[in-house]
Amino acid sequence: MPNSVYKVIELVGSSPVSWEKAAQNAITMASKSLRDLRIAEVCQMDMHITEGEIECYRIKMKVSFKYQD
Secondary structure, three states: OOOOOOOEEEEEEEEEEOOOHHHHHHHHHHHOOOOEEEEEEEEEEEEEEOOEEEEEEEEEEEEEEEOOO
């Protein structure tokens, strides 16, 4: 890993099922356009609630990927 450079971006994923699925949805989508995803750090987890029911789980994460010219 010497002399490697990584870029860090913030992603928000959502799912009606779980926080884990919300994270997976974000990584799956990001991996379609970004190469060499390396680390994901969960920054925040929340839920959208409607009439006392959980409608959607959301997760905010920082994701790094190898920077290439």
